[in-house]
Amino acid sequence: MVQHSRIDENTDIEVPRYWYNIAPDLPKPLPPPIDPLDADISLINRLRELLPSELIDQEFTFERYIGIPKEVRELYIEIGRPTPLVRAYKLEKSLGTPAKIYYKFEGVLASGSHKLNTAIPQAYYSYREGYSELVTETGAGQWGLALSIAGSLFGVPSTVFMTRSSYISKVKRVELMRKHGATVIPSPSNITRVGRGILEDEPDHPGSLGIAISEAVEWVMEKPESRRYLPGSVMEYVILHQTVIGLEAIEQFRAIGEYPDKIIGCVGGGSNLSGLAYPFYREYVEGRAKLPEIIAVESSLIPKASRGEYRYEHPDAYGALPMIKMYTVGRHYKPPAIKAAGLRFHGLASSLSLLIREGLVRVRAYDPDSVREAAELFYRSEGVLPAPESSHAVLAAIDEALEAKRRGEGITILINLSGHGLYDEDFFRG
Amino acid sequence: MDLGSRDGELGIYIPIAYPNPETFRRVLGESSQYVDIFELGVPSKKPIYDGPYIRRIHRSLVSSGVDYLSVARSMNRSLDGVDVAVLGYYRDLLGDRSGLFDELASTIDSLRCILIPDLLIEYTDHLENYIDKSSTYGIETCFFISSKFPYRLVSRLAKYRPYFIYLGLQASTGSDLPIHLVRNIGVARKLIGEGVKLAIGFGINKPEKLRKLLASGADIAFIGTEFLRRLSQGIDYALGFIRSMYEALR
Numbered sequence A: 001m002v003q004h005s006r007i008d009e010n011t012d013i014e015v016p017r018y019w020y021n022i023a024p025d026l027p028k029p030l031p032p033p034i035d036p037l038d039a040d041i042s043l044i045n046r047l048r049e050l051l052p053s054e055l056i057d058q059e060f061t062f063e064r065y066i067g068i069p070k071e072v073r074e075l076y077i078e079i080g081r082p083t084p085l086v087r088a089y090k091l092e093k094s095l096g097t098p099a100k101i102y103y104k105f106e107g108v109l110a111s112g113s114h115k116l117n118t119a120i121p122q123a124y125y126s127y128r129e130g131y132s133e134l135v136t137e138t139g140a141g142q143w144g145l146a147l148s149i150a151g152s153l154f155g156v157p158s159t160v161f162m163t164r165s166s167y168i169s170k171v172k173r174v175e176l177m178r179k180h181g182a183t184v185i186p187s188p189s190n191i192t193r194v195g196r197g198i199l200e201d202e203p204d205h206p207g208s209l210g211i212a213i214s215e216a217v218e219w220v221m222e223k224p225e226s227r228r229y230l231p232g233s234v235m236e237y238v239i240l241h242q243t244v245i246g247l248e249a250i251e252q253f254r255a256i257g258e259y260p261d262k263i264i265g266c267v268g269g270g271s272n273l274s275g276l277a278y279p280f281y282r283e284y285v286e287g288r289a290k291l292p293e294i295i296a297v298e299s300s301l302i303p304k305a306s307r308g309e310y311r312y313e314h315p316d317a318y319g320a321l322p323m324i325k326m327y328t329v330g331r332h333y334k335p336p337a338i339k340a341a342g343l344r345f346h347g348l349a350s351s352l353s354l355l356i357r358e359g360l361v362r363v364r365a366y367d368p369d370s371v372r373e374a375a376e377l378f379y380r381s382e383g384v385l386p387a388p389e390s391s392h393a394v395l396a397a398i399d400e401a402l403e404a405k406r407r408g409e410g411i412t413i414l415i416n417l418s419g420h421g422l423y424d425e426d427f428f429r430g
Numbered sequence B: 001m002d003l004g005s006r007d008g009e010l011g012i013y014i015p016i017a018y019p020n021p022e023t024f025r026r027v028l029g030e031s032s033q034y035v036d037i038f039e040l041g042v043p044s045k046k047p048i049y050d051g052p053y054i055r056r057i058h059r060s061l062v063s064s065g066v067d068y069l070s071v072a073r074s075m076n077r078s079l080d081g082v083d084v085a086v087l088g089y090y091r092d093l094l095g096d097r098s099g100l101f102d103e104l105a106s107t108i109d110s111l112r113c114i115l116i117p118d119l120l121i122e123y124t125d126h127l128e129n130y131i132d133k134s135s136t137y138g139i140e141t142c143f144f145i146s147s148k149f150p151y152r153l154v155s156r157l158a159k160y161r162p163y164f165i166y167l168g169l170q171a172s173t174g175s176d177l178p179i180h181l182v183r184n185i186g187v188a189r190k191l192i193g194e195g196v197k198l199a200i201g202f203g204i205n206k207p208e209k210l211r212k213l214l215a216s217g218a219d220i221a222f223i224g225t226e227f228l229r230r231l232s233q234g235i236d237y238a239l240g241f242i243r244s245m246y247e248a249l250r
């Protein structure tokens, strides 16, 4: 008999009506953002000119739950929520492991990744507050594409600074963003002061997310009355929006009478892992369940959590945004042009960094070749091609499943399959 | 001071010896009639949670080499019996070679508590030490929190019966982000219960705002950046401002 790998109960669960803010439940206070000690102007106050008000409020809210606006929730449903929780039977079989491997498949969303979960509310609030241009950075193009789609749903065009190495290699996503009316600019570019400065020294600079953020911020500062800067990760409110992933997953596990022992996600800025894991952390804090082992997987070539420092640093390369306390390899770190471009970020969200610091989240780092092999194995066995970023989580899950096999343990593993890799031919070409 | 007819208490924040020892004492003396509590800042090289404006003041005080301890010793008369909370960063007050906590605790007559904003964020493990030290000097405790504090911790702090719990309304002093402050104050109030005073501060710059925030559940409001900004333009200008804030609460 063919085993159905899709969990039937999936379709019965509701899209959540609220987002979950972890700050009230953290083991320690979340350190506030700060201005650099030598700053003459307040970068914190500058957020007023960059972000929609509603998002600033969400960043600093004291509430544990924030209601999802009706318009946003309806769009969540239209673009594919709830996403399926799938059991990777065939992968389990090919590994010969007693472990159960589940993946929460965010790749089914219209843009191909979890990024749409925050793109929609960010575009919604910008639109509602009357802005006419959404500005952002993107690595692999997943975030840029998600925002372009969300923006066009509200009739607001996007301007996307895309790291140059990806602009060259992720051709499909550039095209798709443009179809939604986005202006896509390779970063470093010559339309910002920041970009020109870098190109002068190094005309072939591959770009980095840190530089692209600085360019996007500068672009907004030129016309703050009509433009808003919308980040794809790192901010606490981005994670807040992503908690729909975990809130759904809890209901889906409940429906099948299972619960994960391990939760695994890749980390660029930390939003897909946190979005999946934080609601499970809440279950633990409220005494309803044990705490799954949470594993953050990064690229060994951008080892912020495994080899970086825990300190205050700017999220952008040029120090235009307030400093946040996080694990970081430093904003001047020049990340190699890996094809899992969404991981080419020098830091990690503050709350996730704190949980790592407190020993509640473990860290793993993998090299690109091993990650690609894992992705290919997953593709061959499941028929689903994971995004290069998500493939880091897949590799960690395979390692855990093989370890479970050695020990003869029937553990349950949950992966965030944050995106599909159908437009990442550069990665799979090797 | 007759608080019965008032909607809340008013405090001003001023770094010790600012802008110079003489004016500092004069400001204390002349504002004491409007103010329920002085929040006196210990000049710091690294006032990390402060905005650029207050940081510049700290920098100038530190580099001027003014002996603020002796200024603190000589200010008791100017205080006129008004309560004092000293505010200083952990390293300056309780750092390895610092005896400043002890010095200040034994110097200021009307001292109620010493507020250390980074205590629970960067030096959580030193909470007990802080409590012990405060009780050694017969002063109360007081705690700084933000909207990013865990609920459990805030509730636990209230159990220590501090003089007040201070909610920093903004990410740094002097900033003015569009945050739903009334809601955040409401959450803080619920967490700490009714028995402990809730103080608020950061970015309070107008009488209407002061009244509205105090009405939403806070007991004490501290004015910092806006008062200091005005002080830099003249002592009377600053005092007039404080009087208008005071009157807003009658």
Ligand SMILES: Cc1ncc(COP(=O)(O)O)c(C=O)c1O
Pocket (backbone or CB within 6 Å): A113, A114, A139, A140, A141, A142, A143, A232, A233, A234, A266, A267, A268, A269, A270, A271, A272, A273, A341, A342, A343, A387, A389, A390, A418, A419, A420
């Ligand atoms: C598919 C996918 N997964 C993960 C990431 C990493 O970001 P985060 O750690 O915020 O989830 C990205 C970033 O672009 C991505 O595109």
